[in-house]
Amino acid sequence: MKNLLSDSLVITKRQVLQLARIPELLIFSTIQPVMFVLLFRFVFGGSIATGQPGGYVQLLMPGIFVQTVAFTLAATAAGLAQDMEKGLIDRFRSLPISRGAVVIGRTFGDALLNILVLAVMAAAGFAVGWRPSSGLLRISLGFLFLFAFGYALSWIGIYVGLVVRDARVVQNVGFLVTFPMTFLSNAFAPTTGMPRALQYVAEWNPVSSMVAACRQLFGLENEFGATANSWPSQHPLETSLLYMILLMVIFIPLSVRKYANTSN
Amino acid sequence: MKTVSAEQLIKTYDKGAVRALDGLSLDVTEGTVLSVLGPNGAGKTTTVRILATLLKPDSGNAHVAGIDVIKHPDKVREIIGLSGQYAAVDETLTGWDNLVMFGRLYHLGKQPSIDRANELLERFSLTESARRPIKTYSGGMRRRLDLAASLIVQPKVLFLDEPTTGLDPRGRMEMWGVIEELVTGGVTVLLTTQYLEEADQLADEIAVIDHGTVIARGTSDALKSQVGGERLEITTEIQDLVKVQEIIAHVSGSATHLDGRTVSAPVTSGSSALIQALRALDEASIHPLDIALKRPSLDDVFLSLTGHVAEETVVEPVQKKRGERK
Numbered sequence: 158m159k160n161l162l163s164d165s166l167v168i169t170k171r172q173v174l175q176l177a178r179i180p181e182l183l184i185f186s187t188i189q190p191v192m193f194v195l196l197f198r199f200v201f202g203g204s205i206a207t208g209q210p211g212g213y214v215q216l217l218m219p220g221i222f223v224q225t226v227a228f229t230l231a232a233t234a235a236g237l238a239q240d241m242e243k244g245l246i247d248r249f250r251s252l253p254i255s256r257g258a259v260v261i262g263r264t265f266g267d268a269l270l271n272i273l274v275l276a277v278m279a280a281a282g283f284a285v286g287w288r289p290s291s292g293l294l295r296i297s298l299g300f301l302f303l304f305a306f307g308y309a310l311s312w313i314g315i316y317v318g319l320v321v322r323d324a325r326v327v328q329n330v331g332f333l334v335t336f337p338m339t340f341l342s343n344a345f346a347p348t349t350g351m352p353r354a355l356q357y358v359a360e361w362n363p364v365s366s367m368v369a370a371c372r373q374l375f376g377l378e379n380e381f382g383a384t385a386n387s388w389p390s391q392h393p394l395e396t397s398l399l400y401m402i403l404l405m406v407i408f409i410p411l412s413v414r415k416y417a418n419t420s421n
Numbered sequence: 422m423k424t425v426s427a428e429q430l431i432k433t434y435d436k437g438a439v440r441a442l443d444g445l446s447l448d449v450t451e452g453t454v455l456s457v458l459g460p461n462g463a464g465k466t467t468t469v470r471i472l473a474t475l476l477k478p479d480s481g482n483a484h485v486a487g488i489d490v491i492k493h494p495d496k497v498r499e500i501i502g503l504s505g506q507y508a509a510v511d512e513t514l515t516g517w518d519n520l521v522m523f524g525r526l527y528h529l530g531k532q533p534s535i536d537r538a539n540e541l542l543e544r545f546s547l548t549e550s551a552r553r554p555i556k557t558y559s560g561g562m563r564r565r566l567d568l569a570a571s572l573i574v575q576p577k578v579l580f581l582d583e584p585t586t587g588l589d590p591r592g593r594m595e596m597w598g599v600i601e602e603l604v605t606g607g608v609t610v611l612l613t614t615q616y617l618e619e620a621d622q623l624a625d626e627i628a629v630i631d632h633g634t635v636i637a638r639g640t641s642d643a644l645k646s647q648v649g650g651e652r653l654e655i656t657t658e659i660q661d662l663v664k665v666q667e668i669i670a671h672v673s674g675s676a677t678h679l680d681g682r683t684v685s686a687p688v689t690s691g692s693s694a695l696i697q698a699l700r701a702l703d704e705a706s707i708h709p710l711d712i713a714l715k716r717p718s719l720d721d722v723f724l725s726l727t728g729h730v731a732e733e734t735v736v737e738p739v740q741k742k743r744g745e746r747k
Contacts, residue, residue, distance in 0.1 A: 160528060163525075163528075164526060167522060167525040167526055170522070171511060171514065171518075171522055174514055174518055175511070175513045175514065178513050178514060178515070178518075178554055179513055243509045243512070244506075244509035245509045245510070245511060247470075247475055247503075247509070248503065248509055248510070248570070249526070250474070250475055251473050251474065251475060251498060251501065251503040252498060252523070252526050252527065253495060253498040253499040253527065253528075254526050
């Protein structure tokens with residue numbers, strides 16, 4: 158146990174070194190979210206009437222932030238599956254290192270990447286008119302929420318990577334999960350336009366809670382929220398926290414155990 | 422003193438449908454090299470994975486340096502090195518990055534990790550490529566780096582799982598040289614291979630396995646004599662064939678075998694039979710194209726033990742579940 162943190166950090170450093178050795182990785186993992194910001198802002202921004210001072214981009218940015226951290230789940234899973242395929246995980250498992258260090262280290266690495274990506278996106282958003290109005294403290298809290306949500310989700314990625322083991326399959330599974338998860342929510346359009354049954358799904362979707370929470374923290378009314386009058390849509394901050402805790406309580410022990418027994 | 426021992430290991434996959442190990446037992450004496458020789462699917466990799474704590478057997482015992490592999494895997498991990506087809510390094514990082522990382526994971530301090538990395542790179546002739554990503558390395562260089570990574574902390578026992586599979590002859594020779602050097606340093610080695618000449622070259626003892634169990638073991642010489650003794654073999658011009666057959670029959674005292682222009686027969690008296698045959702040839706003024714005292718090769722050993730040749734690629738049922746083994 159005493160080496161858990163230091164072992165994990167060695168693994169994290171490995172990921173940082175990977176980014177330094179292949180800068181293209183870093184470039185492409187930031188280009189995609191920036192592209193989404195620009196596309197949604199200029200393709201839909203003009204035709205979605207929000208009644209929001211500052212326009213659609215104020216509602217859009219929290220949605221894209223959440224979508225982006227959710228998408229990194231697939232990258233986490235694919236990275237781990239690739240290490241399994243190449244035999245690197247076998248080597249790590251034959252070393253006298255703390256159980257859990259390899260997977261914990263990877264979640265740290267992905268968290269660092271998320272910080273960077275969020276910073277780049279915030280800058281891109283600012284450039285196209287995003288102006289959060291809630292003051293430095295609440296804005297920082299909003300980013301802390303996004304960061305924590307990304308971290309909680311990365312544990313799903315870890316588990317999927319360990320179970321699926323094939324990097325290409327993982328990529329596809331990742332998109333199959335994250336696309337509906339992010340679009341079946343209030344991230345890009347109000348849930349009021351959806352069929353009644355889907356509205357309930359959308360409002361209980363952790364992504365919706367997160368988006369609503371971020372909108373509140375960035376100083377907006379929760380416009381796309383409470384149509385189905387569900388508890389999550391009325392308490393987005395609390396719900397988001399609960400979801401994050403729940404995800405980690407389930408997936409951290411599950412992943413660590415899966416890692417330890419992965420060969421059997 | 423047995424540094425590695427495995428008793429009655431059984432490992433099945435797919436709920437018992439595939440028996441990868443079927444009561445396999447083996448041991449390795451301290452400071453020696455045991456080569457586990459067998460075709461694909463014989464259970465070589467499964468054996469190594471159990472001994473290296475990566476896999477738990479369904480039943481059976483295994484000890485490394487007296488430590489129970491199943492009960493105390495953490496203690497075993499401190500004294501073993503693992504290298505080969507299924508243990509790898511990070512290909513996007515440089516050789517130096519990798520070795521320093523593994524040093525840190527062995528809990529060497531920062532500077533000792535760096536020193537050790539430099540030392541190993543030097544020793545395996547990789548200093549020039551130290552700052553290049555592994556993916557630019559040749560197959561042989563990659564294997565050498567992989568081996569170096571398993572030697573960060575001088576291991577008591579080294580497991581080498583098919584260390585030269587997929588290498589070209591030059592890479593293989595280089596790897597053999599490196600392994601031989603290690604063995605001189607006193608480390609106990611368990612090496613799996615499907616190459617008979619590799620086992621012959623590197624091992625003190627050979628365990629031949631097939632279908633998850635050891636079917637023969639002993640030194641290379643012992644295994645060869647188990648198959649049969651030496652044969653006297655003479656290749657000659659067509660016009661001398663009859664005379665040569667007579668000479669060999671006389672020297673050997675048993676029936677001769679003719680294959681093209683090569684006549685052969687089993688002999689028991691070794692080199693004196695060879696001398697006797699040479700004298701007779703000289704008296705008859707026959708100049709043979711080739712004359713040799715042939716000992717059975719490990720190929721012959723394998724064939725006579727298993728009924729099939731070693732290089733034959735047996736489709737391994739377990740490989741369909743490749744992921745399961747990783």
